[in-house]
Structure formats: structure tokens, C-alpha cells
Amino acid sequence: MQAEARLKKLQEFVKQVQGQLIVSCQATPEEALFGSDIMAKMALSAQRGGAKAIRSNSPADVKAICQTVNLPVIGLYKEVLPDYPVIITPTLKHALAIADAGADVIAIDATNRPHPEGDVHLLIEAIHDKTDCLVMADISTLEEGLAAQAAGADMVSSTLSGYTDYSPQQNLPDLELVKHLAQALTIPVFAEGRYHTPEQVVQALTLGATGVVVGGAITRPHEITARYIQAINAR
Numbered sequence: 001m002q003a004e005a006r007l008k009k010l011q012e013f014v015k016q017v018q019g020q021l022i023v024s025c026q027a028t029p030e031e032a033l034f035g036s037d038i039m040a041k042m043a044l045s046a047q048r049g050g051a052k053a054i055r056s057n058s059p060a061d062v063k064a065i066c067q068t069v070n071l072p073v074i075g076l077y078k079e080v081l082p083d084y085p086v087i088i089t090p091t092l093k094h095a096l097a098i099a100d101a102g103a104d105v106i107a108i109d110a111t112n113r114p115h116p117e118g119d120v121h122l123l124i125e126a127i128h129d130k131t132d133c134l135v136m137a138d139i140s141t142l143e144e145g146l147a148a149q150a151a152g153a154d155m156v157s158s159t160l161s162g163y164t165d166y167s168p169q170q171n172l173p174d175l176e177l178v179k180h181l182a183q184a185l186t187i188p189v190f191a192e193g194r195y196h197t198p199e200q201v202v203q204a205l206t207l208g209a210t211g212v213v214v215g216g217a218i219t220r221p222h223e224i225t226a227r228y229i230q231a232i233n234a235r
Contacts, residue, residue, distance in 0.1 A: 001132045010134055010154050013053075013072055013104065014188055017211040020052035021201065022074065022190070024215030025065065031222065036064035042219050043069050055192075055213050059101040066102035074136055074213075075103030085113045088138055088159075092117065092126050099131035107157070110137035110148040111164050121151035128152065136190065140167035145181045145189070156181060157190040157213065173200050175207060182208025196227070 001009070023046035027034040033042070036058075043054045043065045055074040056062050062075040075098035077089045088109040089095050095106050106127055110120050117123045124135050137148035138159035145156045158181065161167045161174035168174055173194045181189040191204035192213035201212045216223045 001128055005132075006128065006134065006154065009104075009132075010188075013134060014210060016072055017052045019205055020211050021050065022053040022055055022211050022213040023049075023051040023218055024055040024192070024213050025061070025219050026055075026057045026215060027220075031220070033219075033221070036060045040064040040068040043071070046218065047071055052211070055107070055215070059097045062098055062101035062103050072104040073102065074105040074107055075099075075101060075133075076107040081116055083114075084116050085164075086111070086115050090116045092123060092130070095123070095127050095133075096130060099127075099133050103133055105134045105136050105154075106131070107136040107138055107159070109160065110139050110151070110153060110156070111144055111160055112141075112147070113164060120148070124152045138192075140164040140177075142177060142180045142184060145177075145185055149185050149187050153187065155188040155190060155210070156185065157192050159190075159192040159213070161193055163193075170194075173204065175200075175203060178204050178209050179207040 025039045025042040039061045047069045053072040054065055056065050057076050057078050066073050077094035077098050078087045080087050081090055086109040098106050127135050134154040137153035137156045139145045139148055139156050140160040148156050158174055158177050161177050178191045188210040190211050191209040195201055195214045196217045204212050
């Protein structure tokens with residue numbers, strides 16, 4: 001996609017999600033709600049509740065969701081590859097599959113960990129060249145956010161803070177990272193990861209996040225139930 005067209009698409013996307021909630025509709029094969037039809041219904045429920053975009057994993061789920069809701073979809077494709085810790089859209093092949101499924105934005109792992117494509121900059125460049133999708137760089141530190149911006153990412157998300165061994169290991173959202181990213185970057189910054197309450201979402205927006213992605217606290221009943229049980233057992 002040409003730079004001018006990409007900028008226009010980014011502006012339209014940001015206008016849609018500025019100061020708003022994005023709901024992540026994902027389920028693993030081990031979960032009771034696994035299945036593209038169920039995730040599509042989950043996305044429709046999120047839309048009816050006021051979500052302004054959906055984040056989803058796998059070509060099948062992305063396609064089903066795109067056919068069900070009239071919201072922008074951030075797509076990703078998780079796959080574990082031998083010898084690499086990167087699992088979020090690890091290769092161009094994965095990115096192209098997500099583009100073909102209808103996603104507006106493709107999320108990729110843009111951490112400093114060894115990458116199967118070797119160079120995140122080249123992966124971003126290839127996605128821009130071969131698709132009409134924007135690129136969301138999932139990062140875990142400020143340094144990675146700056147590097148992703150320099151590599152041409154259209155936006156960054158704090159998704160992977162706590163999922164790399166060199167980022168803060170904590171149960172709460174990494175609000176400090178969101179604050180520093182918002183202060184240092186010129187591209188949109190999204191907050192994601194361990195947001196369990198509306199108050200945490202509002203705090204991230206106040207600190208400068210363009211939008212906030214919430215997943216498990218909305219779309220994973222077993223996790224929600226477990227938090228209640230944990231509180232009961234802690235009495």
C-alpha cells in the first residue's frame with residue numbers, strides 16, 4: 001500500500017478507536033468457547049456493547065468476524081515455530097493469510113527476540129508492499145517501541161510487556177510503559193495486557209493511549225470465574 005493511502009487509512013482507523021475500547025476475541029482449542037462461529041458471536045456482542053474494533057487470532061476467526069461485524073479488525077496469526085519464541089504472526093506467510101481473511105490491521109511480534117524473518121523492518125516493509133493492511137507492532141519495552149516506529153510500524157501496542165523475560169513481570173497492566181510510549185512516540189500507542197477493570201482502561205487512556213485492548217476480562221468466562229473463586233478462597 002502506498003504511503004499516502006496508508007496514512008489515510010491510519011487516520012480513519014485512529015478516528016474510529018480514539019479514546020475507545022477494542023475487544024480481543026480469542027480462544028485456544030482447549031477452551032470451551034473455541035470456534036470461529038463462537039468468536040464471531042463474541043465479536044458481535046462486543047460491538048453491541050460499544051467496542052470500536054476487534055482483535056482476533058487466526059485466518060478462520062478473522063474471516064468469520066469480518067463477515068459478522070462492521071468494525072475494524074486487528075488480525076494476528078499465532079503459531080509456535082521451532083527454535084523461535086516469537087508466535088504472533090511470525091512470518092510474511094502468516095501475515096498474508098490474515099490479510100486475505102479481511103483484517104484491516106495486522107499485529108506482529110516486534111520484540112527484540114530472535115525472529116524467523118530475521119529483520120522486523122523487512123517484515124513490516126513486505127506487509128505494506130503486499131497488502132492493504134496497517135501494521136501494529138506488539139512490543140514489551142520502550143526501546144522496542146522506538147525501534148518499531150523507526151522500522152515503519154503504523155502503531156505500537158504494549159501487548160507483550162510481561163511476556164518477554166526482560167520486561168516487568170507483574171499481574172497489573174504496564175501503565176508506566178504506556179505513559180513512556182505515549183510521550184516518546186509520534187505514532188499511535190495502544191495499551192493491552194492484563195486490563196481487568198474499567199478504571200485501568202481509563203487510566204491508560206489518560207496516560208496517552210490511543211485505545212485500549214481488553215481480552216480475557218471480557219471474553220474468557222473461565223478466567224473471570226477463576227478471579228471470583230480466588231477472591232472467595234482468599235477470605
